[in-house]
Amino acid sequence: MAAAFAVVAAGLSNAPAASAADPPQWQRLEPPLSTPWTDQVSPDNALPDYPRPQLTRDKWQNLNGTWEFSAANPGDAPPIGQGLDERILVPYPVESALSGIMRHETSMWYRRTFQVPPDWQVGAGERLVLHFQAVDYDTTVWVNGQEVTHHTGGYDSFSADVTDALTDAPDQEIVVGVNDPNDAGTQPLGKQRTAGDGIFYTPSSGIWQTVWLEPVKPAHIDKVDTTADVADGSVTVNAAVSDGDGTQTVEATAYDHGTAVGTVTGEANKPLQLKLDKPHLWTPDDPFLYDLQVNLSSGDSVRGYFGMRSISVGKTADGKQRMLLNGKFVMQLGPLDQGFWPDGIYTAPTDEALKFDLEQEKALGFNMVRKHIKVEPDRWYYYADKLGLLVWQDMPAMKDDTDAPPDAQVNYESEMHRMIDQHRSFPSIVTWVPFNEGWGDYEVGRIADQVKEWDPTRLVNAESGVNCCRSEPDSGKGDIYDDHTYTGPGTPAPDATRAAVDGEYGGLGLKVEGHEFDPAGSFAYEMEPDSATLTSRYAELQQQLLLAGQQCGVSAGVYTQTTDVEQEVNGFFTYDRQVKKMDFAKVREANLAVINGVDGAPQQGPVITPGTPGIDGIAAYPFDENTGTTAADSVGEHDATLAGGASWTEGHQGSALAVNGSGQYADTGASLVKTDGSYSVAAWVKFNEVGDGFQTVVSQDGSDHSGFFLQYSGADHKLAFSFVGTRALAPMTPEANHWYHLVGVRDAATGKLALYVDGQQAATRNACLLDEAAGGNTVIGRGQYDGNPVDFLNGAVDQVHVYDRALTPDEVTQLYTSGA
Structure with missing residues (x-):
């Protein structure tokens, strides 16, 4: 069979797990950092809360707590009736301190017994279902020696009817075998790596969400999907039912604070339309939820809830495509939320801890959160629904450094489809994100179309960070163009069909002594010296995002990130959730200014002057002197002065400026262009070396x-x-000792940067925000950063032209030809 563990014939033995005199005990180990909830965890209260808020029944039994545990070898027979030597606290991953094991295992066994409560009618009108909310990764389950299920996938729930495996004995045995190849495999694994490092973290193997039992009728409801239709004022209810002995009838009733406001009756396993009078819409400011009761003619009954909201992309008053909530533009702003914990890794230590991050995000003024390449327990989405946080749900990525083989692609799509199916009724989820920054991506356009087919009611972000890293070229598919710029924010522009978002930016860091996971390895995209500076820089980034929303049409921003995570120290909180690293009142003020300040109204664009006509420009430096320390401006009145020992060399035509990469350049002595308008610069250049x-x-x-x-x-x-x-x-890498003609064009009217190489357009980049007015001197052979001269050229420059307007492509070609 496909499982990682072989089944052998074995009779059930009720041998004790250990001698009664000295039974092993679970022990909480010391985590790298302790959260406020670490010490609250014990075998008596290991995540005791009902795990499935959208499909609840009164009778259930939580199997979290102390289990027997041991490492395993692939191919081993399951330890049926055999005690295991260690104790693990389920559902904390084996690598976590809270598990009591705190080491990585690729293959492992779990074992425990349970008793069916005497008031349950299992075998006499009821069936017994064993649920696993999530196990990473390849899982086989035996009950009393009988295999009851085999499952692959680390992020979705699965169940088994174990009724026929029960015995007359009071104690029923469960054995679970798990194999998790982690980053040696090709399965979806998110940011887990065997040796966590940098932006990748400690893995989470084995059982990491709640295990529980539930008695059900032979004909029972397995799942209830709800789909809101805001325009029609209705919700579609689809009850997936195990029919038992025949076709079942469903009755679904919606309640508003206990008052029935709509009912529909019809055949099970078919969509039923439940009409609402004056539906109360769900929004981040008013996260109203209807209660839902679904009754089956067999007598089964479940409770749940739903929210009425729509999500779409459409044009706002400024003519730009933006993300619309309930038909109206709402600027979406939230943090990157990775869901890692120093004590439980993938598993929050308590339900209060699970809710804490979301509560803090809401308190910070955010209205959205991006769940980054991880899937959370259902209760996390329940709290997002209740608090009013829009959720972008990433699919956990495959490894980032290899191309996925065909079988891995098939598995990836299967797991993603299950993720969507199991989460399609949470109103907070508004966007699916199939890929991130090229990590394991393939056929991005096809996958975006496939996800949209699976769920046409939500937006699809085909590749978050499509401008970044190993991403495939932009497919043009999906509903969103997603830019990643650190520290940013970026300034992407919407196109004819897609909204534009800053899917990641920020990453401002602060080290807090005593609260670092790895002090020697701590890093951020930009490190700040103290909390005040960090808060001030954050406000600056949010002001830039506000301008990007107003002027560029950006619909959303995702700041990195909610908390520090292992070596990354760029959170609002330290990794242990013990220290607020910014002034939260000022953060909230900055966030609300963004959300409330971008409304999609037309903005006053820059006033574009026609500039100086002609191909010569407003300044030109032929560098034909071949002597002295002055280069004449052949068009204007701003001769350039050679500085730092710059000299002369053979040029592309005649002589040229020679600089050695160490403090040498030419200074025109004037601010030749207004950088808050349109301009162009051109030069022939030869690099002595490139590196x-x-x-x-x-x-x-x-x-x-x-x-x-x-x-x-x-x-x-x-x-x-x-x-x-x-x-x-430009797409090509230049060669040393080769002359290139470069032209940079800034077109303020279109908000574009364009680069031309040897007369041909080589690249464009949206830069709709005008940079600050740079009123310093125009210089040749160096740049400036942090107030200092930097990036000195090592090579030669010839025939520099400066223009106070955007050159046309024909003019660029003409300029190149004249010098070629």
Whole structure:
């Protein structure tokens, strides 16, 4: 069979797990950091809450608590009737301190016994169902020596009817075999890695969500899906039913604070439309939920809830495609939420802890949260529904450094389909995210279409961070174009059919002594010295996001992140949830300013002057002197001064400026362009060497950094025309000792940066926000950052032209041809 454990014939033995004189005991081990809830965890209260809020029954039995445990070898026979030597606290992952094991195991056994409560009528009109909310990864379950289920998938729930495996003995035995290859496999695993490092973390193997029992009637409700139709004022209720002896009739009733407001009756396993009079819509500001009672003609009855809301993409008054909630634009703002804990890793220590992060996010003024490549227990989504937080739900990624083989792709789609099916009724979830930054991605456009087919009621974000990392080229599919820029925020623009979002930005860090998971390895995208500076920088980023929403049409922003996670120290809270790292009142104020300040109304665009006509521009430097320390401006009145020992060399035509990458450049002595309007710069350049360092050909100084950079980007090994945090990158890597003609065009009317290489457009980048007015001198051969000269060119520059307007493609070609 497909399971990782072989079944052998074995009779059930009720041998004790250990000698009565000295039975093993569970012991809480010391985690790297303790949360406020660590010490509250014990075998008596290991996540005792009902695990399935949308389908509740009164009778159930929680099997969380102390189980027997041992490591295993693939192919071993299950230890039926055999005591195991260790004790583990379920449902905490084996690697966690709360489990009592705190080590990684690839293969493992769990064992315990249970008793069927005497008031349950199992075998006499009721069936007994054993539920596992989540086990990572490949699971086989035996009850009294009989295999009852085999499941693969680390993030979805599964169940088994174990009635026929029960015996007349008072104690019934469960044995669970789990195999988790972690990052040696090709299965979805999110950010788990055997050796957690950097942006990847400690794995969570084995049982990590609640295990429980439930008696049901032979004909019973397995699942209730609800789909709101706001325009029609109705909700579709589909009760999936195990029919038992025949077709069943369903009655579904909606309640508003105990008052029935709508009822529908019909055949089970078919969608039924329940009409509501004046439906009360669900929003982040008013997260109203209807209660739902579903009765089956067999006598089965379940309770749940639903919310009335719609999500779509459509044009706002400014003509831009934006994300619409209930037909209206709501700027979505939230944190990246990874759901890791220093004591329980994947599993929050208590239900209060699980709710805590969401409560804090809401208190910070957020109206959205991105659940980052992890799936949470159902109760997490229940709290998001109750609190009023829009949820972007990522699919846990496969490994980021390899291409997924065909069988892994089939499995990935199967697990993603199950994730969607099991979560389609939570009103808080508004967006599915199949891929992130190229991690294990494949056929992105097809997958986006497939997800939309599985759930047409929600938005699809085909690839979060499609501009980043190993992502496939933008497929143009889905409902959202998603930009990742650190520290950012980015300035993506919506297109004809998709909204634009900043799916990740920020990552501002602060180390808090005594609250670091790994002090030596702590890092962030930008480290701050203290809480006040961190708070101030956060407010600056939010102001930039506000402008991106108003001027660029950005519909949402996702800040990295809710809490520190292991080595990452870029959270609002430390990893242990003990320290607030910012002034939360100021954070809330900044967040609400973004949400309330972007309304989709038309914005006053920049006033674009026609500029100076002609191909020569407003300044030109042929560098034909070949002597002295002055380069003449052949068009204007701003001769350039050679600085730092810059000299002369053979040029593309005649002589050229020679600089050695160490403090040498030419200074025009003037601010030649207004960087809050349209402009262009052109130059022939030859690099003596190309490597990991940045080399700037032409720039203009600002108060802190250059207003633009025509450059070689050492981070990308590409030619670029850049603003700080935004680069239009040519696809090719330049060669040393080769002349290239570069033209950077800033078109303020369209909000674009364009880079031309040898007369051909090589890259464009949306940069709808005008950079600060850089009023310093235009310089040749270096840039500026943090108020300092940087990125000195090592090579030669010839025929520099500066324009106070955006050149057309034909003019760029003409300029290149004239110098070729």
